[in-house]
Amino acid sequence: MERNAPGRKTISNLYITFMQWITQLFTFGIVEFYTLTGNLGWAIIIFTLLLRSLLFPLSLSSQRAMQKMRELQPALDKLKTKHGKDKKAIQQAQLELYQKNKVNPVAGCIPQIIQLVILIVLYRFFLDFLGHDVSNGVTINPTFYWLDLRHPDSLYILPILAGLTQLVLSLMMAPLKSPEAKKHKSTKKEPAPEGIADMAQTMQKQMVFMMPLFTAFIALQFPSGLALYWVVTTIFSIIQQYYVSGFDSLKQQVSGALQKIQGARS
C-alpha cells in the first residue's frame, strides 16, 4: 500500500490539473460569450452549440454506420428466425451480413470512455460555474427570461421541455420494426427474457420512456443552467438524428402507440 502511494498521488494530481485546466477553458469560453451577449442563458446556448459542433464530425460517421445497422435490422430479424437458438450461427451470419453491406460501426471502449469523461467534466464544470457569483472577475447575472439559472425552474417549464425533447430523441433512436418482427409479436406473446441480450433489449425498450422521466426529474433537482444545457444538447442531437435518418422511426413509434390506444378503447 505504501509503495503505491506516490503513484496514486501523481495520478490524482494529474486528474486535478486536467480538471482545473478544462474548467478554466470552459469558464473562459462562457464568460467571453456572456460579455458578448450580456446574458448567461444565451452564453450557455452558444457554448453548447459550439461544443456540439466541434464534436459533430466525430459522431457523424458513427451515426451513419448506426443508421445503416438499423436499416439492416429486418434482415437481422430474419436471420434470428432462420437460425433459431443456434447463437454461433446467428453471430456468423450477422458478421457476413455486416461485411456484405460494408458496415463496421463497432469500436473499442475508448470512444465511450472519452464520451463519459467529457460528460463528467461538463457536469462538474456547470455545477461549479453556476455556484459562483463572479467568474474571471466578471459578475454574472443569472437571470434568463423567467429563469434564475442558479436554481431549479420553479415553473417546471424547463424540466417538461427536457423530458419531451428526450422522449422525441429516444423515439427517433428506437430501431424500426420489421414486418417479420411485428408478425412474430402478434402471433406470440413476448417471452420472458432468457439471456443477457434479451434482457438488455427489453431494458433499452423501457429506457425509451424511463429516460425522459429521469431527465425531467434531474432538471427539477439541479440548477436551471444545467437543465438548459441538457435541453439544447438534446435538441442538437434530434437535429443531428434527423439529418441522418429523418422522422421514420418517430412516426412508426407514434402510429404504433396510437393504434394500441385505439385497440384498447374498442
Added chain:
Amino acid sequence: MLLAFYSFTRAFRQAVLTSMFGVVIPCKHTPTCGQRMLVAVRTHSWSAMLQAGKQLVTCI
C-alpha cells in the same frame, strides 16, 4: 437481480451518451467485457473474471 441491474446501467449509460453526443458506438467484442464479467460474477469464476479484465484492458 444482477442481470437486471447490469442491463439497466448499460441501457442508462447508452441513453445518456446518446442524448449528449447523438451516438453511442457499440462494442466490437461479442460477448462484451461487461457480459463476460456478469457471467463470471454469476458463476463465481475467477478465471472468467480475469478473462473479462484482460479483454477490457487490451480493448482499443
